Amino acid sequence: MAKPSIDPDRRISARLPTNRSGKILCGAFAWDCVIRDLSSQGAKVQMLASAAPPTKAQLVDLVAGQAHDVMVAWQKEREVGMRITRTYDLRGLAPAAVGTAKRIWQAFRADAPAG
Numbered sequence: 001m002a003k004p005s006i007d008p009d010r011r012i013s014a015r016l017p018t019n020r021s022g023k024i025l026c027g028a029f030a031w032d033c034v035i036r037d038l039s040s041q042g043a044k045v046q047m048l049a050s051a052a053p054p055t056k057a058q059l060v061d062l063v064a065g066q067a068h069d070v071m072v073a074w075q076k077e078r079e080v081g082m083r084i085t086r087t088y089d090l091r092g093l094a095p096a097a098v099g100t101a102k103r104i105w106q107a108f109r110a111d112a113p114a115g
Helices: 095-113
Strands: 018-026 031-036 041-045 054-059 067-076 079-089
Touching: 018 041, 018 095, 031 054, 041 067, 054 095, 067 095, 079 095
Parallel strands: none
Antiparallel strands: 018 031, 018 054, 031 041, 041 079, 054 067, 067 079
C-alpha cells in the first residue's frame, strides 16, 4: 500500500501562531475574525460569521495596530488563507487608504480594559 504524499509547506516565511482579534474590511462592510497565524507574507484567519470575505480586502490586526492589504488565497469553511500585499502601521500617521481601519483600531483600544 502506497503512503499518502505529504504536501510540503510552500510558504516563503514561517507563520507564527496567534490568537488575535481582527476585522476584515471591504468598502462599508466589516467582518469579525480571529487571526490564527501570521507572517510578513500571509495570514490564516477564522471568520466568526459564515460570510465569505471578498477576494481583495484589508485585514486589521486589532492587537498589533496594523492593517494589511490582503488577497484571499484559499478558503475552507470558516478558515481563510490570505496573502499580504502591503502592511500599514496604524499607531502613527497613516494614509487615507487605511482611515477606516485606523478608526476601528482606535475604538478597539478605547474599549480595551486597562492593563
